[in-house]
Amino acid sequence: MIKIDQCVAILIDGNNIERSLQSLMNKNVLANFDTLVPRLLSDRALNRLVYFREGKEISAKLAERLHENFHGSVIPCHKSADIPLTIFATQIAQKVDTIIILSGDSDYVELVRYLKSRGVRVEIAAVKKNAAAVLIDEADHFTSITEEDAFEYSPSLVVK
Template identity: 25%
Template sequence: MTEIHPNQRVAVLADSQNLYHTAQSLYTRNIDYASLLESAVDGRKLTRALAYVVKADAPEEESFFDALVDIGFETQIKEIKTFQDGSKKADWDVGMSLDAVSLAPHVDTVALCTGDGDFARLCRYLEHEGVRVEVYSFRESTADELVEAAHDFTNLSDDTDQFLL
């Protein structure tokens, strides 16, 4: 596993839907993505920052997507799918995992900004590849297996003044 050092190359992958819904349900506030990115990079060399978002034709979403780009994120946009029964789905688990695996040879650390336990297996794979995994999420909604699989966990609830708007 890679230890932390100033020349360390970091990729930040943010599951925007997961973070948004948790911040709203716990605090009725939004994520401060600039602060999240700064904390995840932590003085190291940012290789890529990817924010995974869902296009749902909401009035403010385009300005949100533009703000993410202004902060330094590349946006990966997926259209929401509506099924015949009226249910809706748009998750980025496979896309985030593929990007993390693709980035692994080019980085020392992957910062996963999500609480989704489905990423625990990805953490174990990245560790096997010599990549450090740091998770940034709200502990109240983060799967135990994800916390255990990561090298480091930052609980966004520990400093809501820093991580929430």
């Protein structure tokens, strides 16, 4: 048996993933990280999980759940998550073997190229129909996020 010993960081462009899932299903869906993260890790070690999201109104329940289940953190972004996520990825590149970016945004193509040039394996996880083909092609691996990776919520139950 071969044991894969990789240290992985998962960086999430929250707005991108939320919009992609909503276009796939309906506006009241969110990613189910409880099932998605283990599937992405595939028995590899999680170094850190960071959820970047535009706007000040981020669910405290989401932040608490990511922290409790994955020691993850939520970072609110002034405008888009692209720049903060990119800076963070370059800062941790020497500390991990693999970075999984949850986004299909072509703005990350140059980041993927840079990380790969530094010897970091880069994986993309996104809703395929909303993911840029050039981003998928540049990545070392692509995982399609599907309806099974989401859950529907009742807006009246959302706690901020």
